[in-house]
Amino acid sequence: MKRDSNTLDKLITANRFVPLMSNTKWVKLLHLLVENATLISECRVKLIWEQGAAERRLVFDENTSYRFDYYDTAMEAMVTGTPRGWYEYKEIEWLDFPRVTNTGEMAQDVKAIQxxxxxxxxxxxxxEEGNLRLYAYQRP
Structure with a gap:
């Protein structure tokens, strides 16, 4: 799929996604996640143009910084998978903070994250089901 801004807008409109997040809220949220990086061991990402379960991760640590890793409308190299690079915030359908990570070795306090x-x-x-999910869109 072509991932330019117009194509994303058409996909959002065609699927009647109702946005729950603004770019300002994304930046505020990312600031918080970076400040609490030691609390968060895993964060899964679901993109609006992908089908099925989220296999991508949001990658950050306490050294991730505004205007270097993430910006007013997008982030760079913070989402795993292909294609790698820039992602606009409007591409993210939801974030999942699992109680138990994929490795099964670490558990994170989802109530503290909440x-x-x-x-x-x-x-x-x-x-729900051991995950804290943050929705960026409401589906019809």
Missing amino acids: RQIESIGRFRLAL
Whole structure:
């Protein structure tokens, strides 16, 4: 799929996705995630143009910085998988913070992550099946 801004806008409109996040909220959220990087051992990413379960990860640590790794409308090299590179925030359907990671070795405190996210604003969050999910879009 071609991933330019017009194509993404058409995909969002065609699927009647209702945006729940603005670029400003994404930047605020990323600031929080970076500040709490030691609390978060894994964050999965689902892109709107991909089918099926999320196999991608959001990659960051305490050294990830605004205007170097992420910007006002997009992030660079923070999402795993192919294609690698820039992702606009509007490409992200949801983020998952699993209680138990794919390796099964680490567990993260999803309730603590939820409290941190709720401390900076209103987000659509769902705690289910051992995951904390943050929705960027509402599906019809």
